[in-house]
């Protein structure tokens with residue numbers, strides 16, 4: 296399954312892009328409306344993009360009455376990304392979304408580098424949300440966590456149904472004319488190509504530590520990138536920063552992934568999931584005679 300990464304696509308302004316996906320994930324919704332951080336909040340680097348959006352969103356109450364019905368009208372499979380500043384806030388939003396049949400699953404954003412973190416651990420937040428909803432819960436973890444495998448085990452024990460790996464990692468870009476930070480907030484979240492090896496390592500380690508399905512994301516630009524995340528242990532793949540420059544990316548990456556699977560004699564993405572762990576499958580180049 297190919298999804299978008301939360302915050303990287305607005306299905307209401309670009310429904311044609313969203314329709315190419317197997318499932319749409321919303322921007323993170325917080326209990327109260329947020330305008331986000333002041334501009335400048337996007338900066339290019341040589342190896343990816345920095346953002347410090349700061350979870351700009353309409354807040355859960357407005358989301359439920361305005362955005363959700365509009366999204367549902369598009370006929371997409373829908374995951375809602377939930378954010379908050381305490382376990383209680385996350386759980387309240389999950390409870391509100393629990394009664395909405397148009398929502399297939401909830402992704403808990405436990406890892407935004409641009410806002411204050413809740414005091415509770417990821418596992419405590421998952422446990423509070425587990426008690427508030429029967430919908431599948433995907434825990435989105437930070438690649439800045441040195442022992443991400445331990446977090447994966449903890450959220451699994453707390454009742455998560457899946458892992459979303461990874462969010463952005465903190466970075467800084469300087470303006471070459473002023474030598475000052477490009478972003479208003481100075482630091483921001485780095486996404487794009489630089490994140491791919493970090494995402495691969497996180498997926499690889501979590502696959503070893505946990506039996507949960509994994510949405511892999513971070514720097515996916517091609518079918519090969521998607522294949523590698525599957526090989527490392529992902530069961531699904533999400534596209535983020537690539538969508539800003541290539542609105543046809545979901546269709547293109549899906550086609551490239553099919554070709555990459557075929558190159559290894561594999562029928563479907565599930566067959567590729569985790570193959571980097573067993574060393575049994577390797578490409579045999581044709582003999583040059």
Ligand SMILES: Cc1cc2nc3c(=O)[nH]c(=O)nc-3n(C[C@H](O)[C@H](O)[C@H](O)COP(=O)(O)O)c2cc1C
Pocket residue numbers: 300301302303322323344346348350376404435461462463486487488490512513514515533534535536537
């Ligand atoms: C502009 C922007 C906004 C984002 N907003 C969110 C968000 O609201 N919630 C969230 O969980 N992740 C958010 N992310 C992180 C992405 O979902 C994804 O984890 C990250 O960008 C890595 O994937 P990529 O390298 O393919 O972009 C955002 C990323 C970008 C670039």
